Amino acid sequence: MCLIEAGQSGECxxxxxxxxxxxxxxxxxxxxxxxxxxxxxxLFHFLPGTGILSVATVGCNLHCTNCQxxxxxxxxxxxxxxxxxxxxxxxxxxxxxxxNCPSLAYTYTDPIVYYEYTSDSAKLAREANIRxxxxxxxxxxxxxxxxxxxxxxxxxxxxxxxSDDFYRRVCSATLKPxxxxxxxxxxxxxxxxxxxxxxxxxxxxxxxxxxxARWVKVNLGAETPLHFSGFYPRYKMRNLPPTSxxxxxxxxxxxxxxxxxxxxxxxxxxxxxxxxYCPGCKKLLIERSGFTIMQNRIxxxxxxxxxxxxxxxxx
Amino acid sequence: MAIFAGxxxxxxxxxxxxxxxxxxxxxxxxLKPLEDISGPSxxxx
Numbered sequence: 561m562c563l564i565e566a567g568q569s570g571e572c573x574x575x576x577x578x579x580x581x582x583x584x585x586x587x588x589x590x591x592x593x594x595x596x597x598x599x600x601x602x603l604f605h606f607l608p609g610t611g612i613l614s615v616a617t618v619g620c621n622l623h624c625t626n627c628q629x630x631x632x633x634x635x636x637x638x639x640x641x642x643x644x645x646x647x648x649x650x651x652x653x654x655x656x657x658x659x660n661c662p663s664l665a666y667t668y669t670d671p672i673v674y675y676e677y678t679s680d681s682a683k684l685a686r687e688a689n690i691r692x693x694x695x696x697x698x699x700x701x702x703x704x705x706x707x708x709x710x711x712x713x714x715x716x717x718x719x720x721x722x723s724d725d726f727y728r729r730v731c732s733a734t735l736k737p738x739x740x741x742x743x744x745x746x747x748x749x750x751x752x753x754x755x756x757x758x759x760x761x762x763x764x765x766x767x768x769x770x771x772x773a774r775w776v777k778v779n780l781g782a783e784t785p786l787h788f789s790g791f792y793p794r795y796k797m798r799n800l801p802p803t804s805x806x807x808x809x810x811x812x813x814x815x816x817x818x819x820x821x822x823x824x825x826x827x828x829x830x831x832x833x834x835x836x837y838c839p840g841c842k843k844l845l846i847e848r849s850g851f852t853i854m855q856n857r858i859x860x861x862x863x864x865x866x867x868x869x870x871x872x873x874x875x
Numbered sequence: 876m877a878i879f880a881g882x883x884x885x886x887x888x889x890x891x892x893x894x895x896x897x898x899x900x901x902x903x904x905x906l907k908p909l910e911d912i913s914g915p916s917x918x919x920x
Binding site for chain 2: 575576578581582583584585586587588589592593594595596600601602614616618628629632636637638639640642643644645646647651655667668675676695701703704707716755787789826827
């Protein structure tokens with residue numbers, strides 16, 4: 561929580577105390593709008609093969625030294641090289657429809673810092689039968705999170721590490737609120753997928769990966785998809801190499817041996833690590849190549865071979 | 876008395892409160908036209 565002095569902004573750079581009133585500078589002014597494959601979020605268990613209108617404003621309440629989108633997440637609205645669109649929630653919903661997207665993602669930076677814009681847009685989107693997706697670090701207090709979740713259909717939430725020390729050193733944040741947000745999101749009934757960006761030497765120890773996978777299984781359930789994503793040297797962390805495929809495959813193997821049903825590898829080319837397999841009969845259900853669905857064998861939300869129900873929103 | 880006043884101030888000030896921010900009238904940065912959203916998108920995931 562920020563205590564913001566008059567005339568100052570908070571940690572996120574986009575919420576300002578003007579004459580004693582908290583004002584959001586970025587409401588209706590996203591810096592990024594694009595149509596992405598939903599697999600890019602990544603969401604592998606939510607409307608596979610569809611496009612999703614994706615939106616972000618500048619600013620973030622975390623300051624990860626490895627941030628892959630630091631040009632916008634750590635920018636100020638006043639920065640001249642980061643220009644913004646003027647796009648009201650009504651326009652955003654209309655754009656989603658124009659682009660034939662069944663869902664709308666609040667992503668790239670963190671929807672928590674443009675909370676009011678996200679919340680108002682999500683309400684309108686729901687009225688228009690458009691699904692709402694959050695891609696977030698989940699660093700938020702319980703009360704606003706609960707209010708926002710009412711309008712959300714799915715979320716990919718980062719669990720950057722299972723170590724509070726990592727959150728403090730790398731992200732200028734803490735672990736506990738993120739864990740609370742994950743548990744609350746899953747308990748609310750929305751579809752939840754989890755992403756862990758694996759950074760060489762910082763959070764790639766097998767013991768840490770195992771502990772993280774166990775936490776996900778115990779607190780969110782074995783059916784919760786977990787994505788291990790590859791790191792690339794960016795922002796203030798250019799001294800470390802990209803995560804190797806071998807490390808990501810090892811992480812996947814550990815998480816599967818801990819009992820998670822759906823474990824994926826992202827940000828690198830991996831055939832098996834991008835496919836969905838039935839946890840019951842082990843048969844291939846969804847084959848992916850990059851962000852493209854090569855085949856989807858799920859029928860009626862289940863495995864066509866053993867009829868086991870597959871966690872997800874499939875239509 | 877001072878301690879009591881201090882404790883009262885802290886009790887009012889310290890607990891996290893959910894405050895909905897108000898939209899600012901004018902964007903402080905530079906705007907671009909909304910027509911084209913087909914450019915490359917940002918990293919995700």
